[in-house]
Amino acid sequence: MAAVDTTLATQIVGGFARKRLFAFAVPAMILLYLAYTAVAFDLAGLASRARMDNAAILLSDFWSHKTHVTRDNRTGEVTAAVEGEAKGAYPAGTYPDWVSVAGTVTTIDLGTGHVVTYDASGASMVVPDYGTIDIRPEGNRLVLTAPEPLPDWINASNTRVSVTTPAGRFNYTRSKVETFRYQAGWELFFFTLDSPFAGKGPLELAGLALWGDRVDPDRSNFGYMVSEVWTNKMWRHSDVVWALFETILMAFLGTMGAAIIALPLGFLAASNFNPLGPLRFAFRRVFDFIRGVDGLIWTIILSRAFGPGPMTGALAILITDTGSFGKMFSEALENIDDKQVEGVRSTGANSLLRARFGVIPQVTPVLISQVLYFLESNTRSATVIGAIVGGGIGLLLTQAIQTQKDWEEVAYYMTLIVLMVMAMDSLSGWLRRKLIKGE
Amino acid sequence: MVDIAFGPERGKRPDTASIQDSYLEMVRRKRMYGGILLALFIATMASGWVLADSRNAGGFWNGILNVFEFPSEVVAEAWEKRALIPALFVEHIPSLIETLNIAAVATLLGGLAAMALSLLATRGLARWPRMIPVFRRSMDALRAIPEIVIALVLIYILGGGPVPAVIAIALHTGGALGKLFSEVAENADLKPVEGLQSVGASWSQRMWLGVIPQVAPNWLSYALLRFEINVRASAILGFVGEGGIGYDLKLAMQWGQGRYDDVVAIFLLLFAAIVVIDRTSDHFRNRLVKGR
Numbered sequence: 001m002a003a004v005d006t007t008l009a010t011q012i013v014g015g016f017a018r019k020r021l022f023a024f025a026v027p028a029m030i031l032l033y034l035a036y037t038a039v040a041f042d043l044a045g046l047a048s049r050a051r052m053d054n055a056a057i058l059l060s061d062f063w064s065h066k067t068h069v070t071r072d073n074r075t076g077e078v079t080a081a082v083e084g085e086a087k088g089a090y091p092a093g094t095y096p097d098w099v100s101v102a103g104t105v106t107t108i109d110l111g112t113g114h115v116v117t118y119d120a121s122g123a124s125m126v127v128p129d130y131g132t133i134d135i136r137p138e139g140n141r142l143v144l145t146a147p148e149p150l151p152d153w154i155n156a157s158n159t160r161v162s163v164t165t166p167a168g169r170f171n172y173t174r175s176k177v178e179t180f181r182y183q184a185g186w187e188l189f190f191f192t193l194d195s196p197f198a199g200k201g202p203l204e205l206a207g208l209a210l211w212g213d214r215v216d217p218d219r220s221n222f223g224y225m226v227s228e229v230w231t232n233k234m235w236r237h238s239d240v241v242w243a244l245f246e247t248i249l250m251a252f253l254g255t256m257g258a259a260i261i262a263l264p265l266g267f268l269a270a271s272n273f274n275p276l277g278p279l280r281f282a283f284r285r286v287f288d289f290i291r292g293v294d295g296l297i298w299t300i301i302l303s304r305a306f307g308p309g310p311m312t313g314a315l316a317i318l319i320t321d322t323g324s325f326g327k328m329f330s331e332a333l334e335n336i337d338d339k340q341v342e343g344v345r346s347t348g349a350n351s352l353l354r355a356r357f358g359v360i361p362q363v364t365p366v367l368i369s370q371v372l373y374f375l376e377s378n379t380r381s382a383t384v385i386g387a388i389v390g391g392g393i394g395l396l397l398t399q400a401i402q403t404q405k406d407w408e409e410v411a412y413y414m415t416l417i418v419l420m421v422m423a424m425d426s427l428s429g430w431l432r433r434k435l436i437k438g439e
Numbered sequence: 440m441v442d443i444a445f446g447p448e449r450g451k452r453p454d455t456a457s458i459q460d461s462y463l464e465m466v467r468r469k470r471m472y473g474g475i476l477l478a479l480f481i482a483t484m485a486s487g488w489v490l491a492d493s494r495n496a497g498g499f500w501n502g503i504l505n506v507f508e509f510p511s512e513v514v515a516e517a518w519e520k521r522a523l524i525p526a527l528f529v530e531h532i533p534s535l536i537e538t539l540n541i542a543a544v545a546t547l548l549g550g551l552a553a554m555a556l557s558l559l560a561t562r563g564l565a566r567w568p569r570m571i572p573v574f575r576r577s578m579d580a581l582r583a584i585p586e587i588v589i590a591l592v593l594i595y596i597l598g599g600g601p602v603p604a605v606i607a608i609a610l611h612t613g614g615a616l617g618k619l620f621s622e623v624a625e626n627a628d629l630k631p632v633e634g635l636q637s638v639g640a641s642w643s644q645r646m647w648l649g650v651i652p653q654v655a656p657n658w659l660s661y662a663l664l665r666f667e668i669n670v671r672a673s674a675i676l677g678f679v680g681e682g683g684i685g686y687d688l689k690l691a692m693q694w695g696q697g698r699y700d701d702v703v704a705i706f707l708l709l710f711a712a713i714v715v716i717d718r719t720s721d722h723f724r725n726r727l728v729k730g731r
Contacts, residue, residue, distance in 0.1 A: 030547060037544045040537070041601045049598040058596065246494065253487045256480075292714040296675045296685065297706060300692065304509040306502035309495025311488070380585045387587055387679055391494075394587065398679070401591045414588050421583040 061407030065187040066168075066180045069099055069108050071118050073137075073176055078106050078118065082187045083406075087233040090193050098181070108179050110167040116179045123177050125163055125170050135161050135172045142172060186408050188234045195228045235412070240396065244420055246310040247392035250385065251378040251424075254317025259371045262322050266329030267355065273333060283326070290323030295381065299388050308390030316385055317378050325370070332366045333359065365436045372428040379424040383417055393417055516696070517703035527704035531687055535708055537601055538683035541676075542669035545605045549612025550662045556613060557620035558646050564624060564632070566642050578621075581614025586672055590680050599681035607676065608669050616665055623657045624650060656727040663720040663727075670716055674709060684709055 038044075068084040071077070080095045082088030095101060098109045106118040113128035122136040131147040133154065141158040155162045163170040168181040191198045196215045197205060208215070209222040216224050230238045267273045269283035290298075299316040306312040341358035349357065386394025393413060400409045492499045517524065559565050560574035586607040593603035631649040640648065677685025684705060691701040 034544065034547070037540050040540060041544075041605070043602065046597060046600070046602055049600075051596055051598065055596045058592065246491075249487055249491055253484065253491060256484060288714070292710050292717065293706075294671050294674065294709065294713055296671070296678055296688075297709070300688075301506070301510055302502075305497070305505040306499070307496030309491070309497075311491040311495040311499060312502075314488075314491050380583075383585045384587045384675055384679070388675075390496075397588065398591065401595065404595060410592065414584070414592075417585060417588060418580065418583045421585070422579065425579070425583070 058407050060182065062411040064182050064184050065408060066182050067096060067187075069095070069106070069116075069179045069181070071106065071123075071177045073174065076104065076120075082193070082234075085234070087192060088188055108181070110165075110179070110181050112167050114165055114167040116168075116170055118177055123170075123172055127163075127165060133161075133163060133170075137174060140174075142174070186235075186412070188232070190229050190232065191225075192228075192232055192234050197225055197228060235409070240393070240413070240416065243386075243391075243393040243396050244416060247382045247386055247394065248379060248420065248424070250310050250313040250317060250382040250392060251375060253314035254382070255321060255371060255375045255378050257314070257318040258321035258325050258374075259367070261318070262325030262329050263367070265322070265326045266333055269326060269330035270333035272336075272338075273355075284330070287323045287326040287330075290319060291327070295320040295385065296388075299385055303389040308395075310386075310391040312389040313382055313385045313391050316389065317381065321374055321378070324374070328370055329363075329367060332363050332370075336362045368435050369432050372432050376421075376425050376428045379421050393420070512696075513699040513702055516699040520700040523700050524704050524707075527701055528708060531684060531701075531705055531708055534677075534682075534684045534687045535712055538673045538677060538685065539670060539712065541601050541604050541608065541673040541683055542666060545608035545612055545673070546662060546666045546669050548605070549609040550616055550658075550665070552609070552613035553616035553620050554651075554658070556617040557624055558650065560617065561621045561624040563629060564627070564646065564650060575621075578614045578617040581610050582618065583614075584611065586611050586676060587679055590676050594680050601682045604673060604676045604680060604682055608672055611672075612665055612669060616661060619661045620654070620658055623654045623661070627653045660724040660727045663724050667713075667717055667720050670713060 065082060066084075067080060067082050069078065069080045070084070072079075078095075078101055079092070080090040080099060090096065098111075100107045104120040108116040108118075110116060113126070115126045117124050117126075122134070124132055124134040126132050130151070132145075134145040136143045136145075142156075142161055144156050144161055146154065150156065153164045155164075159174060161172040168179060170180075171178045188198070191200075193199075197208070200208070205225065209220075209225060212221055215221055265283060265287075269280055269287065271280060274280045274283075295316060298319045299313070302316050302319070303312050306315065336359055340362060341354050344354045344358035382392060383394040383397070386392030387398045388394075393416065397410065397413045397417070400406050400413060488499075556574055556578055559567070560571050560578065562568070562571065565571050565574075586604075588607075589610055590603050590607035593606055597603050627650050631653070632645050635645045635649045673683060674685040674688075677683035677687075678689045679685075688702065688705045688709070691698045691705060694701075
């Protein structure tokens, strides 16, 4: 028997060993890199900087609202307002049904046995399984009477007592006493409290709209309701709808404008249409430059020149995408089939007609699908660009986040943005199927 | 003999005149539809621009004259202080590295999540075929949320710094790459998977040894493309939120006159970084997909 040549075997075994090493080295490198960034990003310090109380506020605001019942201790006047805002205030002398006012005594039922009472000489709160917390101002200080020892959810000093329970919060200072009650839902989403339709159920509203007497003799109840919702001061539905429209407008104008400008430039940058090498090279570098400068910088430059607004955003998208489209279109044009162009040429067509009948029909599907894809992703970018240039839903969102209190509005805008992006996704998918695959 | 081109009955033979008529009719109809669509499109564009112009703070025609005013002001000042710019480059390199790190970590984490999500959402490969729609919809939702939304909310909770940006970009990347990865995995050859199954390999072994080697080049190429996109996103998030070169740029811009040399240095640094990354990733993607 001839000796077996072992070089192949050693080669293969060596290959295995190398692959095995590789299979461990890559994850190890990734882990090393992640460890390095964990140190660079100060992940350990993050735990101490993280504000879990903020997270709790945010989460509870996302699905609930609070109503403030406030007594001014100097005038004795009791007011109720949703989120403590003037726009959500109950009209003077009216209160939510869980608040009853009789003379100087105000009783607030927070549910599950928690009852707060404001009276002439102070205020008290009954907490089940604990007892009564009683606060009386004496001279310059507050006297707290409560079962000892004080639990950690009561925070008391000479000038301020605050009680936090799952049912609500209670704050007593010398100038005022406040009770917050948390309830599920986004309050006043349709009608603010000064509207005649506030606090009515859907059936009642439907009845009013269909056969009820006119609340305002000048217009139908339904029209009145629509205008009340549209002009809602708390949620500003009209502004929000406009902002969404502006965002989509920015994306549409920017993407389509870029496609219109990039199409002729794409011809000039394609080697089979533009025989002049240097010119071609120049166009390519222009596209590279535009793409390299990046949307952020274009946005900054344009917002200096045009001021805040949707047009600035549209122009920023237009410029950035002209670079990308120019590159993609010229590549698509270079990949066309020459036979069709030859066929059109054989009928004596000039170069414009050759482009129209020999080239455009070939590249249209590619171009349309790219343009629609960009339209889709630009709807997202328009939100971000809107936050920088000051237009559209991005602006509303950043404003709501920066004030750090209207988190229910943030949740509302986030939901709307996600719905808007998803709607644009399915619209562009539908258009793509319709226009490219034919019906 | 029967004329097989037109069928046995002579009467059904279409005459050429009617073919030409119907063809011309069709062309006319197509042209009309095309014309109507074009007119509609032009009208929408024109009214859209007019509307956008009217809702903008500064008008278009005022602005167009000023487009170069700000850049020329900036460049003029920077040119006067050109000697300082190399030092400023060095000063801003740490923030550039932070921006790149944000993008890289986000791409890595998002890519790993996308690998799992895409395999779970691909027909024929999924671990739990009934759960495919759940994973698909969750990828759609991840893709739909713009990074800035998550980043700003997380900044409120976690404080400033790069971590909110990483999480925000990684979530979006997971959704976006997951979809692309799953499209690639759909075309994978199932024979190696079946082979592995026949020797009793578990689901993760089948994926790791049977599918990943097939799809790795395409997946890597998509991940590189995503990295390019994420570098830009991370710069923008820095501008809106905190951290990285975007934040430096915002500070320098807010300072305004007197710090324009800083602005130019950051512009140039960012531009160079983006071009270099685009070029490198283009090169590697070509090698990965077309093979050298």
